[in-house]
Structures are given as C-alpha cells and as structure tokens.
Amino acid sequence: MISPEQPQLEKSGDFFSKKLQLLKCTNLIFICGSENVLDTAFKNRIIRTISVAAIISFCIMFAVYAFIEIPSQQRISVGQELRIPLNFPKQLLGRIKVYVDSQDKNVIKYKGLNIKSIVLNPNGSWPVAANPGTIRLQLKLFGIIPLKNMVVDVLPQYKVIPGGQSIGVILKSDGIIVVGYSAVKTSGESFIPAKTAGIRVGDIILSINGKKPVSEEIVAEIIDKAGKAGKNVILKIKRGKNLMNLSIKPVYCRETGRYRIGLYVRDNAAGVGTLTFYEPKSNIFGALGHAVSSGNDDQKVIFKSGKIIEAAVQGIHQGKRGGAWGKDRHFFK
Structure with missing residues (x-):
C-alpha cells in the first residue's frame, strides 16, 4: 500500500533535479562568456602588437631612407654654410654627432673663428666655408657608432655674366x-x-x-x-x-x-x-x-x-x- 506522503517526495526530487540542471546551465553560460572575453582580449593584444610593429617599421624605413639620401660627396662655394641634409626624426637626430675635419685651418670658420676640426650637434649652428679646400665629415650615432663618411669640396666663387645674344x-x-x-x-x-x-x-x-x-x-x-x-x-x-x-x-x-x-x-x-x-x-x-x-x-x-x-x-x-x-x-x- 502506498503511503500518501510518497507523491510529495517525488515532487520534491523533481524540484531539486530541475535546480541542479539550471545551475549546470548557468555555469556553462558563464564559462562560455569567459572564453569570449578572453578571445576579445587576445585579439586586441594582437592588433596592438601589429600596430606597434608597423609604426616601428615605418620609423626604421624612414631613418634608412634619410640615411641613404645623405650624399657621399658634396660641393659648396666659399661663403656657403657647411650644412648637410639630415632628415632624421628629432629623437634620433639629437643622438647624432657630426665630426668635422678640414685639411687646413683657414678652410672653415665657426662663429667668426678659423677652425680645423670640431664636433657638431646637427640641431645647432654650422660652420661657414671661408676658403677653397677639402673638408671631411663623419656622422656617429651616440658619438660612437659610425654612420656615414662625407667629403665636401669648397670651391672658389665664380661670377659669370649672363648672355642671351x-x-x-x-x-x-x-x-x-x-x-x-x-x-x-x-x-x-x-x-x-x-x-x-x-x-x-x-x-x-x-x-x-x-x-x-x-x-x-x-x-x-x-x-x-x-x-x-x-x-x-x-x-x-x-x-x-x-x-x-x-x-x-x-x-x-x-x-x-x-x-x-x-x-x-x-x-x-x-x-x-x-x-x-x-x-x-x-x-x-x-x-x-x-x-x-x-x-x-x-x-x-x-x-x-x-x-x-x-x-x-x-x-x-x-x-x-x-x-x-x-x-x-x-x-x-
């Protein structure tokens, strides 16, 4: 003979089973949501890494192009400023030193004085060609690593008369x-x-x-x-x-x-x-x-x-x- 209380127990078991299933589903949703959050963070990290790498590559390419653009030999006339084209980024340009050495003391002047050699900051003032001669320049990174050697020939000034006849x-x-x-x-x-x-x-x-x-x-x-x-x-x-x-x-x-x-x-x-x-x-x-x-x-x-x-x-x-x-x-x- 079945007790009248037995149906109540069965109903209580169904209730707890449903609660357990609901809890499992909630945990599954939570786990899936966590995985989606992790995927998004990983993708964002990859995008940031690629962007930084692209910016660094562009800066390196620009610096290499600017380095190649520097001539190995240049000619200027007496009275012209001894300035070479340095199209480097400002951060890099501030770490470059220019070593200037002339064959004669009278070839260049710096701030009104005749000099034979000097170390320059590219962002500062440059010497002026005073007399014909040859000047040798060397660019060094941090004043240690050689980057480029240059020869500058200083030529006398010529005055020509225009024609048209x-x-x-x-x-x-x-x-x-x-x-x-x-x-x-x-x-x-x-x-x-x-x-x-x-x-x-x-x-x-x-x-x-x-x-x-x-x-x-x-x-x-x-x-x-x-x-x-x-x-x-x-x-x-x-x-x-x-x-x-x-x-x-x-x-x-x-x-x-x-x-x-x-x-x-x-x-x-x-x-x-x-x-x-x-x-x-x-x-x-x-x-x-x-x-x-x-x-x-x-x-x-x-x-x-x-x-x-x-x-x-x-x-x-x-x-x-x-x-x-x-x-x-x-x-x-």
Missing part, C-alpha cells in the same frame, strides 16, 4: 669630312672612284698616303700629285667606331684639269647658337646648341679647335615633315 660658332674638325660625291668627267664618261672604292658620305678621312690632312686644299693637292705619278692614294677612314684603309686610283678630270677621286669634303663646320653666360677672367662660356654630325648615322664629329663670333639671325625656316627647320644667319668677322 646670338653667336656664330666656327669649328675645325679633327679630320676631313666626306659630305658628298662629285662625278669626275673624262672623255664622254663620268666616274666616282671614291664611291666605287667604298667611301660613304659621313666618313671622316684621318690620313691620306700616311699624311694627316690639314685642309681641303692639301687633300686635293695630294690626290692630284698621286694621279700624275700614276699611283693610288691610300685613305685611312673612320666610320663610326671602325677604322679602315681604302686604296683609290685618281682619274683625270677634263673640267678641272686635275686628278680627282670624286668627293666633296670639308674640314670645318659652322652654326649659330645662343650665348648663355661667360666668365670674364677665364673666358669660359656656355651656349645652347646641338651635336654636329657627319651625316652618316648621326656620327658625332670630333673637333680640334674652334671659335665664336658675333652673329645675327635674319630669318627662320619652318620645319616640315621629313625636313628640319633652319635659321638664316649673318656672321660678323
């Missing part, structure tokens, strides 16, 4: 330039012996029969003399970077009464430019112009001498497709 340029080439062909007319026929032998427009004649050609007249004289003797002429030719020797037999020209090889040559070039400046003591000048070519693949011509003279531009020819522009000029000798 048109000038004529007359140049004497180192050799004779072949500028074209000229047929040699004999009895009823025309020949160009030089072209047949392989000479091209733009070639430079360095010697003829072992003699250096001084002028166009000398070349014509040597060729005529060899033709009269029934001999060939040996021309040493420069074409680009190549040198070659060519043998040519002169042909008698009925029109000129001389022996020729059929070439137009010249030993000089002339042009017009614009004077930029000149230095009155040394007569050194600068002018705008362009390279002079021989007409053969833009081969540049080497000139041994030249001069400039007064000139005036009288007109300009407009450039066209396939043709260059030009100037009409007049030289005043």
Whole structure:
C-alpha cells in the first residue's frame, strides 16, 4: 500500500533535479562568456602588437631612407654654410654627432673663428666655408657608432655674366669630312672612284698616303700629285667606331684639269647658337646648341679647335615633315 506522503517526495526530487540542471546551465553560460572575453582580449593584444610593429617599421624605413639620401660627396662655394641634409626624426637626430675635419685651418670658420676640426650637434649652428679646400665629415650615432663618411669640396666663387645674344660658332674638325660625291668627267664618261672604292658620305678621312690632312686644299693637292705619278692614294677612314684603309686610283678630270677621286669634303663646320653666360677672367662660356654630325648615322664629329663670333639671325625656316627647320644667319668677322 502506498503511503500518501510518497507523491510529495517525488515532487520534491523533481524540484531539486530541475535546480541542479539550471545551475549546470548557468555555469556553462558563464564559462562560455569567459572564453569570449578572453578571445576579445587576445585579439586586441594582437592588433596592438601589429600596430606597434608597423609604426616601428615605418620609423626604421624612414631613418634608412634619410640615411641613404645623405650624399657621399658634396660641393659648396666659399661663403656657403657647411650644412648637410639630415632628415632624421628629432629623437634620433639629437643622438647624432657630426665630426668635422678640414685639411687646413683657414678652410672653415665657426662663429667668426678659423677652425680645423670640431664636433657638431646637427640641431645647432654650422660652420661657414671661408676658403677653397677639402673638408671631411663623419656622422656617429651616440658619438660612437659610425654612420656615414662625407667629403665636401669648397670651391672658389665664380661670377659669370649672363648672355642671351646670338653667336656664330666656327669649328675645325679633327679630320676631313666626306659630305658628298662629285662625278669626275673624262672623255664622254663620268666616274666616282671614291664611291666605287667604298667611301660613304659621313666618313671622316684621318690620313691620306700616311699624311694627316690639314685642309681641303692639301687633300686635293695630294690626290692630284698621286694621279700624275700614276699611283693610288691610300685613305685611312673612320666610320663610326671602325677604322679602315681604302686604296683609290685618281682619274683625270677634263673640267678641272686635275686628278680627282670624286668627293666633296670639308674640314670645318659652322652654326649659330645662343650665348648663355661667360666668365670674364677665364673666358669660359656656355651656349645652347646641338651635336654636329657627319651625316652618316648621326656620327658625332670630333673637333680640334674652334671659335665664336658675333652673329645675327635674319630669318627662320619652318620645319616640315621629313625636313628640319633652319635659321638664316649673318656672321660678323
């Protein structure tokens, strides 16, 4: 027989079971919440670490770039301040010392006094170049670790006079330039012996029969003399970077009464430019112009001498497709 109190006990057991299950769920929620809090803190720590590392890397890269930017050699003129570009952060710049050593006591001045060597703070005042000479600088971190060595050349001051005037340029080439062909007319026929032998427009004649050609007249004289003797002429030719020797037999020209090889040559070039400046003591000048070519693949011509003279531009020819522009000029000798 079942006691009437037994259902009450069963109900009490269910109550305690439910309480226990509720407590377990609460503990599980608490544990899960703690793990979420720990994950967030860990993520924040990683983000802060990455940010600090990025800032440090940027600072290091900036310092390295500033270090590379410092030249190994520099030139200044007398009267200029001996200051080198130091684009380091202020915190790092304050820990750098500059050791200055000049070859002579009179090369630099610091606060009005001639000095030979000094240790500088980059944030302070710098010496001034007083006389031409050489100065050696060394940058050291904390005054101990060498960072950079520099050489500064102090040059004398030059005063130049600005130009702007048109000038004529007359140049004497180192050799004779072949500028074209000229047929040699004999009895009823025309020949160009030089072209047949392989000479091209733009070639430079360095010697003829072992003699250096001084002028166009000398070349014509040597060729005529060899033709009269029934001999060939040996021309040493420069074409680009190549040198070659060519043998040519002169042909008698009925029109000129001389022996020729059929070439137009010249030993000089002339042009017009614009004077930029000149230095009155040394007569050194600068002018705008362009390279002079021989007409053969833009081969540049080497000139041994030249001069400039007064000139005036009288007109300009407009450039066209396939043709260059030009100037009409007049030289005043």
